[in-house]
Amino acid sequence: MEEEEEEARGLLTSGPDQASRDAPEVPDPRGTPPALCDPRRLAHRLLVLSLMCFLGFGSYFCYDNPAALQTQVKRDMQVNTTKFMLLYAWYSWPNVVLCFFGGFLIDRVFGIRWGTIIFSCFVCIGQVIFALGGIFNAFWLMEFGRFVFGIGGESLAVAQNTYAVNWFKGKELNLVFGLQLSMARIGSTVNMNLMGWLYxxxxxxxxSAGHTTLGVTLMIGGITCVISLICALALAYFDQRAERILHKEEGKTGEVIKITDVKDFSLPLWLIFIICVCYYVAVFPFIGLxxxxxxxKFGFSSQAASAINSVVYVISAPMSPIFGLLVDKTGKNIIWVLCAVVTTLASHMLLAFTLWNPWIAMSLxxxxxxxxxxxxxxxxxFVVPEHQLGxxxxxxQSIQNLGLAVVSIIAGMILxxxxxxxxxxFFIACVSLSLLAVVLLYVVNRARDGNLNYSAKQREEIKLSHAE
Known part of the structure; x- marks a missing residue:
């Protein structure tokens, strides 16, 4: 699942009128409410923040259930790797389309509160169907469950970010997104290390082992989705209550989607798309397998293999906010992307051609x-006008999900x-294509005197000079 897309969408959103939060407090005839119950107080907002963080926990925990139980799924359901990887492909297929319409559904159809509850229900129902497929020994039912799960998963991430923007502002927002991203990584890590033991x-x-054991294990894992649904219900209540007390509007995603804008996309933007797809298809399908x-290859036990397979998420939880600050301060986005792609290429080459301790490669x-x-x-x-950002x-996100769906199937066939x-x-070839696109992006940006390597300070100075 794409926790980076979450950040990207969230940073684009614009919450409702924040001035309403700074309006003079209206005296409560019943007296001053406790801090935990007052939406104007920090304690209450921290309570809401904890609900926001746990809102996506179940989705991220269950997304990689197949990876944590790869051996058991293939053995108990009697499927090969190609069919096993369809469990990831079916998650991605609906999001090829929903990436365009998730925000629209939240803004114009359901509203943020009902949208969050509905998408949480899709996640819960999808996980239940997935588990029932194991209990009834019906792999097609497991595939259908993952499809339903996918309908809710990515759109729930959009709703989560919309809540964050609606409740927090300014410098707080960066911290909130960092905490949500860390919780997502924790969900994936707990899954990798818990599901094998639970089975x-x-x-x-x-x-005895068998498809019934697999189904029951997945059903128990689905409890995390129920917890997330409870968080969605609690958030809806608190948000509606805050709207009444603070006289503010319901949150909007701020997304404006116009398919006709695609014809205006520049060469640098298309190169960014290529980097994105070719990079992520060499990460998520690899973790899945x-x-x-x-x-x-390395003779690890089941638990040890799960631990090392989850180290990517373990490292990402604390390092994502740190790297975000680093990139903000220094700029040089293309250079940092180049470093990341080269390091990933080295990681895959170490895993493919050496017997070095894989902890080294996975840490990289x-x-x-x-x-x-x-x-x-x-x-x-930095490369598209503001009205085309959505x-x-x-x-x-759409082509990333398309790439993940297709490559998941190809990876299973190759294996x-x-x-x-x-x-x-194959993964090395994908990362190499990403590296080529990064080099081309650097050349194009340099030739056009582009701004992709500017620091935040330089961008602010340019903005001020244009304002004058």
Missing amino acids: SAVEASLG GKVFFME LGLSYSLLACALWPMVA TAYGFM DTRGYLFLEV
Whole structure:
């Protein structure tokens, strides 16, 4: 799941009139409410922030359930790797379209409160169907469950960001997005390290392994989605209550999507799209298949393989905010993207052609993955006019999901017919294409005297000079 896209969308949004939050307080005839119950007080806003963070926890926890249980899914459902990877492809397919319309549905159809609840329900229902597919030994039902889960997952991330913008502003917002991103990484990490143990516990309880054990394990994991749904209901209540007390409007995503804007996209923007797709298809499908890779090539135990497969998320949780600050201060976005892509290429080459301890390669991958997200996604805002930002980010997410869906299937086919070495060579080729696009972007930006390598300070100075 794309927690970077979440940041990108969130940073584009504009909440409702923030001045309403600074209006004179209206005396409450019943007396001053406790700090935890007063939306004007920090304690209450921290309570809301905790609900925002847990809102997406279930979605991120369950997204990589297949990766954490790769061996068990293939064995119990009697499927090959190609069919196994369809569980990821079916998640991505609906988001090829929904990336354009998720914000529209929240703004114009459901509203932020009902939209969040509805998308949370899709996540819950999708996970239940996914689990029932295991219980009834119906792999097609598991695929359908992942499709329904995908309908809710990405749109729920948009809703989460809209709530953040509606409740927090200014410098607070960067911290809030960092905390939400860290919680997403924690959800993925807990999944990787818990689901294998949970399967073993259910197996011991039922007395045997099999599709029923798999389904029950997935159903128990779905409890996290129910917790997220409860957070959505609580957020709706608190947001409606704050709207009444503070006389503010319901939050909007601020997205403006016009498909006709695509014809106006510049060469640098298309190169950014290519970098994005070619990079991420070498990360997420690899993590989806990584557990068995570490068991087969390096002889790791199931738990150890899960731990190392999750290290990308473990590193990303604390490093994403740090790298974000670094990129903000120094600028040089293209240079940082170049460093991230080169490091990722080195990581895949170490995994493919050496027997070095894979903790080294995976740690490098975790660092580079975090750095790329912080440096790549903001560049879109530097090369397109403000009125086209919603379309640009929507298109970027759309083709990213399309790439992930297609490459997930291709990766499964390569693994079934050629093995892990050829799969790693395929990922190396994808990262190499991304590297070529970065170099071309640097050349084009230099030739056009572009602003992609400016620091935040330089951008502010240019903005002030234009204002004068």
